[in-house]
Amino acid sequence: MEGMRLPVLPPVFKGGLHDARTATSLGRWLGAAFAVCFVTGLVSHFMQHPPGWLADEIPSRPVWGYRLTQGLHVASGTAAVPLLLAKLWAVYPRLFVWPPLRSVRHGLERISVAVLVAGALFELSTGLLNTAQWYPWAFSFVPVHYAVAWLVVGALLLHVAVKAPEIRAHWTRRSSGTLALPTEQGADRRTFMTAVGAAVGAVTLTTVGQSLTPLKGFVLFAPRHPDKGPQALPVNRTAAAAGVERVSAEGYRLTVVGPRARTLTLSLDALRALPQYEAELPIACVEGWSKSAHWTGVRVVDLLEQVGAPAHARVRVVSLQLRGAYRVSELGSPHARDPLTLLALRLNGEDLDRDHGFPVRLIAPNRPGVLQTKWVGRLEVLA
């Protein structure tokens, strides 16, 4: 190597915390956060977009199921932010290894790390912006966030496989024999890990309250406060934004279309005259906020019986809203049959606010917020 001149001298890193031990300690927490985030993300994906064979297998219980999984998804993603930043800080000197390519294996390893880092940064930043309902990009969030998640998981598994020997060597509390480090460095690492832990605790505590009501007093950074909004419930799309602010109580009609085009048309008064049921059910938005509320209305299953729908019927719920991604949703048969699935007329003891779907909205147990269709005008039985 003597005759060779380096174009740029690689920087020298003297800090003791850019070592494999620190990287492994952080990596296992980051790995755990990513695992929770990935699994709960899959749950969310398949509940929102079930393929045909799965549509009737999505259970309608427990009522708080989606509230829990999506709360975990957003909490684990948020907690991963300080962990990822700390991990990148611990390992960034490796960007400057010299020579940059030692072998084909080394090259592949570096490519997989590049994919992992880019993908992880992409997922966490798009996810965070999504929780803030801010979409400063041209692509459609859901399919891209979903596809890149697979890329990250693939690269992560590869990374763990490649690093298995180092992970094994540094996994236990005390690295053995020759790997043992000076006590001073151990103390530095403990301080660093404590600081990272505190950062994770702080971001979690100040955002998780948008889902976990007992902690709502700590909500500082979360984009939604669970108590803000009419009738103490947040609103995503208002009636004005959806173009349905002029729907009148007198002019309103609900149409229920059954098999062989058997149709039932009900005015709002007719709906109010039907047996009313109550349910305590949460709205659990994909963006991570959720809030339980008290709903009163007509059971969907009762309406289905009136038009002679078969027991296994799947149902399409159509909003009066004319445009927008969330104007139509489907109920798989477990949800359609569930006695807690209501066309709600009332919320927390009052007629629905326009922004919550007046005159009629769908509310069902264990269901993503995007599928809790507001301003419902039509139910169609899909055999």
Ligand SMILES: Nc1nc2c(c(=O)[nH]1)N[C@H]1C(S)=C(S)[C@@H](COP(=O)(O)O)O[C@H]1N2
């Ligand atoms: N027709 C219609 N229904 C809709 C939406 C919409 O944009 N249009 N938004 C959904 C979303 S994303 C959520 S989280 C819930 C929010 O309900 P809320 O505003 O009553 O809290 O409504 C859902 N129902």
Ligand SMILES: [Mo]
């Ligand atoms: Mo939502």
